[in-house]
Amino acid sequence: MFRRKGAEIIDADQIAREVVEPGTEGLERIAREFGPGILDDEGKLNRERLGARIFHNPAEREKLNRLLHPLIVDSMRDKTEKIKKEKDPDLLIWDVPLLIEGNLTQWVEAVILVYTPKEIQLERLMKRNALSREEAEKRILAQMDIEEKKKHADYVIDNRGTLSETERQVDQLWKQLISKSG
Numbered sequence: 001m002f003r004r005k006g007a008e009i010i011d012a013d014q015i016a017r018e019v020v021e022p023g024t025e026g027l028e029r030i031a032r033e034f035g036p037g038i039l040d041d042e043g044k045l046n047r048e049r050l051g052a053r054i055f056h057n058p059a060e061r062e063k064l065n066r067l068l069h070p071l072i073v074d075s076m077r078d079k080t081e082k083i084k085k086e087k088d089p090d091l092l093i094w095d096v097p098l099l100i101e102g103n104l105t106q107w108v109e110a111v112i113l114v115y116t117p118k119e120i121q122l123e124r125l126m127k128r129n130a131l132s133r134e135e136a137e138k139r140i141l142a143q144m145d146i147e148e149k150k151k152h153a154d155y156v157i158d159n160r161g162t163l164s165e166t167e168r169q170v171d172q173l174w175k176q177l178i179s180k181s182g
Helices: 012-018 025-034 047-054 058-086 118-129 133-141 146-152 163-181
Strands: 008-011 092-095 112-115 155-158
Touching (some): 008 012, 008 058, 012 058, 012 092, 025 047, 025 058, 058 092, 155 163
Parallel strands (some): 112 155
């Protein structure tokens, strides 16, 4: 929704995929730490195998975060600088699911949280990722509690309603943010 309004978006999930492509330092780090069995027959990351390990084991998840977060943050900062030089956008947004947990709030001017109650979050995750309820619950439990995240947010978009209700909130927030930046 922000992109349609003209914001530039830097997507941490996309960058996380990029930093583990074959031939990257990120994939080499993962293979070294988790063993070659974490790769498929083509030398690509086997995400299902890795997910099974990290979502059941907080120590393994922390290890993965230590390996990849510096690479992801460096890439996000590089992309930020490039966008600012080339495009001078009205608004640049870092879309980072673990912004607060990863202590990345220092790199942003404001934290926008898209809030959804746990039950709706669970249903959406199960549908989007074709996960069982148990798997989806484990993934949600691996994150900071959504109610706790709200305490860290400068702005909250309540995403439990209709699409048009969410769009209205985004419109209002867009106007607020643009008036502050200009």
